[in-house]
Amino acid sequence: MEAILQQINDYRQEIESTELDNTQQLEAYRIRFLGTKGLVKSLMGEMRNVPNERKKEFGQVLNDFKVFAEGRFESARERLESNGAAEITGQDPTLPGDALQAGSRHPLSLVRQRIIAIFQRLGFSVADGPEIEDDWHNFTALNLHENHPARDMQDTFYIHQNPDWLLRTHTSNVQIREMQKGQLPVRIICPGRVYRNETISARAHCFFHQVEGLYIDEHVSFADLKQTLYFFVKEMFGSDIKVRFRPSYFPFTEPSAEMDVTCTICGGSGCNLCKHTGWVEIMGCGMVHPKVLENCGIDSNKYTGYAFGMGVERITQIRYNVNDLRLYSQNDVRFLRQFTGAV
């Protein structure tokens, strides 16, 4: 009995000298003294070994000890809580934090959004379509005859399971699908990813991004096409930009043209980007071939239309002077960080 009383006295001194300055110490204290396997509980168990005539005295000592141990715990807990997070976590909230690195939009996304915004102001809406396409929507409907070189396995990815399926080589399949709906007029732009079987280099890649446009209505003329594209390049590159159209050939437009703008890097005096000509080609365009209209069930005597298509990588290259196509898909943050804050 005397030994137990002495033991309780020792515990009291231990409690008084225990430091309770943070949550870890407080928790260790709680487990040692107040937990379900703690000392208070085990001392309670000693009661049965105490002679009957001293049970009351022992009970009193034990209860005092319990109140003392609990009181110490409660006061320490309140003190830590009122001191706030600093003492509880052992951290100093006045230290500067770790800076959050702001992400940036990918340059191709920036340019694609800009292209879309410009054409939306002219009343074009955005249309979408499948990247895995059948031969008819990707080639035949666009007046590419059976032996056209673009159908070559060397240029196009065909789906092994079904040779009629392929990865679209342009977003023109979306134009076909929109025209087939038969709701005229059609005034759409088709942004999207396209695929070509190319060896990856600074100037070629097996996938890239296009934005194509299509306007079909009564009395649409080449003059409408030129005015639309003039507006686009001035909005995209600034009002000083000069434009020229060169006659060209595409199976799906007639007449067809390539559009060049004055080189934005050298201003026309000649540099690597423009191959020292002062001009850079930015897109192909033309009046939609009557046969393409007929393929989609549109009366080519009543309706005419124009179409154009540009590579987003190309516009980005001119706008930001990016000289290697591979940079766009390498995910090198040293490249991508340069577009932080760009709009």
Ligand SMILES: [Zn+2]
């Ligand atoms: Zn140049």
